[in-house]
Amino acid sequence: MIQKKICMLGAFAVGKTSFVKQYVTGIFSEKYHTTVGVKIDKKMVEIDGQPITLILWDLHGEDEFQKIRASYLRGSSGYLLVVDGTRQKTIAVVEDLHRMAQEILGEVPFVLVINKADLSEQWEIQKDAAERFRARGWMVIEGSAKTGEGVEQAFSQLTKSMVDD
Amino acid sequence: MAFPTHGTSTSPPRKSPDSGARDLKKLRSILLAPEQSQIETIQEKIESLTVDEQTVGRVLPHAILLRSKQDKQLARSLSPLIEDGFIHSIEKSPQKVVDAISPIMAPAIRKSILRALRGMVQSLNQTLEHSISWKGLQWRIESLRTGKSFAEIVLLHTLRFRVEQVFLVHRETGLLLQHVAAEVETIQDEEVVSGMLTAIQDFVRDSFGGTQSDSLESFRVGELTVWVEQGSKAILAGVVRGTPPLELHEVFLQVLETIQIEFPDELNIVSGDQRQFEGTRSYLEDCLQAQFEGPSSKSSPFLLCIFILLIVGLLTWGIWIYLDHQQWRTFFLQAEKEPGIIVTSIDESNGTLIVNGLRDPLSVEPTDLAIQAGLDIESIQFHLEPYYSVSSHFLELRVRSRLQPPESVSLSVENTILVVTGEASHQWVSQLRSLEHIVPGVTNIDTEHLNDTDVAQFDSLRNTIEGKHFVFKKGRTRLSEANKGKALAMTKDMQALDIFAERLGQKVRVELRGQTSQEGSQLRNKQLRIARAKAVLDGLSVEGLKSTRIEPVEFRGGASDHVNPDPAALRQVSIKVILETRIKGGKGLRE
Numbered sequence: 001m002i003q004k005k006i007c008m009l010g011a012f013a014v015g016k017t018s019f020v021k022q023y024v025t026g027i028f029s030e031k032y033h034t035t036v037g038v039k040i041d042k043k044m045v046e047i048d049g050q051p052i053t054l055i056l057w058d059l060h061g062e063d064e065f066q067k068i069r070a071s072y073l074r075g076s077s078g079y080l081l082v083v084d085g086t087r088q089k090t091i092a093v094v095e096d097l098h099r100m101a102q103e104i105l106g107e108v109p110f111v112l113v114i115n116k117a118d119l120s121e122q123w124e125i126q127k128d129a130a131e132r133f134r135a136r137g138w139m140v141i142e143g144s145a146k147t148g149e150g151v152e153q154a155f156s157q158l159t160k161s162m163v164d165d
Numbered sequence: 166m167a168f169p170t171h172g173t174s175t176s177p178p179r180k181s182p183d184s185g186a187r188d189l190k191k192l193r194s195i196l197l198a199p200e201q202s203q204i205e206t207i208q209e210k211i212e213s214l215t216v217d218e219q220t221v222g223r224v225l226p227h228a229i230l231l232r233s234k235q236d237k238q239l240a241r242s243l244s245p246l247i248e249d250g251f252i253h254s255i256e257k258s259p260q261k262v263v264d265a266i267s268p269i270m271a272p273a274i275r276k277s278i279l280r281a282l283r284g285m286v287q288s289l290n291q292t293l294e295h296s297i298s299w300k301g302l303q304w305r306i307e308s309l310r311t312g313k314s315f316a317e318i319v320l321l322h323t324l325r326f327r328v329e330q331v332f333l334v335h336r337e338t339g340l341l342l343q344h345v346a347a348e349v350e351t352i353q354d355e356e357v358v359s360g361m362l363t364a365i366q367d368f369v370r371d372s373f374g375g376t377q378s379d380s381l382e383s384f385r386v387g388e389l390t391v392w393v394e395q396g397s398k399a400i401l402a403g404v405v406r407g408t409p410p411l412e413l414h415e416v417f418l419q420v421l422e423t424i425q426i427e428f429p430d431e432l433n434i435v436s437g438d439q440r441q442f443e444g445t446r447s448y449l450e451d452c453l454q455a456q457f458e459g460p461s462s463k464s465s466p467f468l469l470c471i472f473i474l475l476i477v478g479l480l481t482w483g484i485w486i487y488l489d490h491q492q493w494r495t496f497f498l499q500a501e502k503e504p505g506i507i508v509t510s511i512d513e514s515n516g517t518l519i520v521n522g523l524r525d526p527l528s529v530e531p532t533d534l535a536i537q538a539g540l541d542i543e544s545i546q547f548h549l550e551p552y553y554s555v556s557s558h559f560l561e562l563r564v565r566s567r568l569q570p571p572e573s574v575s576l577s578v579e580n581t582i583l584v585v586t587g588e589a590s591h592q593w594v595s596q597l598r599s600l601e602h603i604v605p606g607v608t609n610i611d612t613e614h615l616n617d618t619d620v621a622q623f624d625s626l627r628n629t630i631e632g633k634h635f636v637f638k639k640g641r642t643r644l645s646e647a648n649k650g651k652a653l654a655m656t657k658d659m660q661a662l663d664i665f666a667e668r669l670g671q672k673v674r675v676e677l678r679g680q681t682s683q684e685g686s687q688l689r690n691k692q693l694r695i696a697r698a699k700a701v702l703d704g705l706s707v708e709g710l711k712s713t714r715i716e717p718v719e720f721r722g723g724a725s726d727h728v729n730p731d732p733a734a735l736r737q738v739s740i741k742v743i744l745e746t747r748i749k750g751g752k753g754l755r756e
Binding site for chain 2: 001002003004005037038040041042052055071072075
């Protein structure tokens with residue numbers, strides 16, 4: 001059995017935990033976020049007939065009061081950057097986090113998720129923002145943790161990239 | 166997503182002027198002439214050298230050895246070839262492979278079986294050891310109370326420590342490399358737990374300002390202690406139930422170091438493939454240790470004596486209780502069997518047992534039963550109310566008690582009917598009839614086979630008397646000497662008859678019937694008949710008879726009773742005994 005560690009990165013309240021919750025059924029409660037700063041879940045997937053166990057590290061959202069622990073990032077095979085489409089400033093946070101991840105992990109696969117696609121009419125993020133990121137070579141998925149849109153796709157694309165990497 | 170960078174650097178060849186080149190060539194030949202010639206010689210040798218199989222075979226082992234010392238690249242390169250070769254060999258001739266690996270596998274299998282058997286025997290020993298002790302009894306009660314199995318309770322009480330699970334976790338990534346567990350319930354999602362374990366390690370280190378080498382070494386959760394040994398590449402976490410000895414740290418550390426030494430490449434580049442760490446399983450299993458409480462130390466002689474005395478006391482008390490119980494059981498069984506005694510309840514008051522119930526006065530004394538059973542009658546009081554038992558036994562007893570029957574009479578009760586057989590006096594028979602409804606439980610008396618001896622003797626005397634007659638000669642009325650003797654003898658019979666008549670309560674009339682032949686005149690014959698009857702009466706000395714009256718009467722019926730009557734036979738006095746009252750129930754007594 002192959003295991004891969006994936007970190008969920010993003011600003012506070014962008015929907016990282018909801019995104020993971022859509023994907024797995026965990027054994028730990030969410031209070032771990034406020035205590036330890038991370039909640040870990042597991043998901044078994046199969047890529048090209050090969051079983052893979054994804055260990056999902058859902059890190060506490062970063063804001064002006066709390067920074068994520070760099071040590072939690074170590075050993076990740078990939079990461080998901082999550083932004084809230086209705087909050088423009090969350091893009092700046094993920095850009096910082098992406099830089100931090102690159103420093104710690106080097107060049108590893110990642111996917112940018114623009115969450116809250118179900119509230120697209122309230123988005124502050126420009127519609128061409130996704131294209132701008134794609135132009136930089138990023139993998140970008142617009143999704144919704146509420147409806148489940150793009151959740152499976154985000155994780156499967158990231159996993160496939162990690163396996164191929 | 167990779168972002169490869171490309172970069173190359175090249176430098177163009179430098180060209181010297183012709184003159185300079187010549188000078189340089191000269192200088193070189195002056196300075197390096199001997200070396201130049203040597204190089205040329207070597208170059209010739211190299212160009213002429215042919216790499217044949219023998220040469221390669223000669224240098225290959227040394228070359229492999231040299232390269233393997235430098236790095237692991239050779240091993241990586243050869244691994245696919247060796248794997249393919251091994252698979253091919255197994256497919257082609259499995260027996261050879263079996264023969265080759267059996268010296269390794271057989272001891273490994275034996276070791277595994279031995280470990281399993283040792284565990285089973287240890288578990289069995291513990292269960293047996295604690296099953297028959299006082300402690301075991303307490304634990305069995307606890308098992309019943311808590312619903313846990315007895316083995317589980319024994320384990321909880323005797324366990325000093327047991328390593329239930331061991332996690333080998335990659336220090337940097339937190340990925341679970343290997344996990345082993347004892348034969349107990351393991352936690353789920355060990356991969357997630359190992360991740361969380363490293364997260365907590367990092368959290369604690371960051372929170373309390375520790376250095377990279379500092380780490381969370383242990384923590385307790387209820388009955389479980391988690392010991393964490395930190396290596397440079399991996400973390401070994403052991404989940405221990407109970408209180409582990411400090412020496413266990415050494416075991417964990419030694420195992421961790423061994424793994425780090427034997428799997429350096431796998432730990433350096435973690436691909437996430439757990440199969441790479443399959444070889445660590447046997448090392449981690451060495452950490453699954455357990456220690457139970459040994460058998461209790463020897464008791465002191467004093468305590469042993471007390472224990473023996475206690476046991477002897479308990480045994481004595483038990484035997485005494487048993488015997489007392491048996492005595493009471495014997496008493497109650499006897500009382501139940503005994504007719505006429507019914508025990509309804511037993512109460513205890515101030516150390517005295519009070520036996521309540523019913524008792525027929527004719528039954529045996531209950532105290533006798535208690536004595537027979539060996540009970541102390543001083544400690545028993547009988548409150549038995551009297552009652553009449555209607556069982557055959559008691560009816561017979563009651564009838565005998567009332568009637569006092571002679572030995573010639575036998576009594577039995579059949580379905581409330583008293584059956585009396587044998588012989589008895591008229592007085593006793595009369596008394597029997599008068600008691601017919603007096604004895605409770607007797608509804609009727611059957612006397613069909615009971616003979617009244619007085620009636621029988623009365624009838625016998627009556628027949629004797631009536632069988633006698635006094636014959637007279639023609640025309641005579643005086644008793645002959647023979648008749649006088651006969652009359653005297655009959656006097657005694659008459660007196661006896663009177664006695665029996667009186668005993669039977671009868672009035673008897675004895676007719677002395679004077680008879681004559683048909684010859685002679687009627688008047689004369691009448692005178693003769695009366696005279697002859699009076700003569701017999703005069704011949705009897707029967708004074709003082711109480712119940713018997715003797716009357717001389719003329720009797721004319723005798724001649725007509727015979728077809729050809731003999732005149733001489735008709736000249737007589739015959740005797741007839743007549744009952745004047747009927748005897749009640751006088752069976753066999755003629756009128």
